[in-house]
Amino acid sequence: MSKRWSYLTIEIKPGWTGLKPDEMQAxxxxxxxLGWELVNVxxxxxxxxxLLFFKKEI
Structure with a gap:
């Protein structure tokens, strides 16, 4: 049986000084x-x- 995936996209908006690495890491x-795997930014x-793209096997 083939694997089935669920996908999630999260948008992180910059502050006055741009994107904050600690906010992205958090x-x-x-x-x-929660079981999501980051696949692309x-x-x-x-x-x-x-834009952070995640996937999770369902």
């Missing part, structure tokens, strides 16, 4: 503890939002 750790534009 978000990744939070979802990792895309920066939308320079100094813009970051």
């Amino acid at each position: 978000e990744m750790n939070r979802h990792g503890q 895309i920066l939308t534009v320079q100094m813009g939002s970051a």
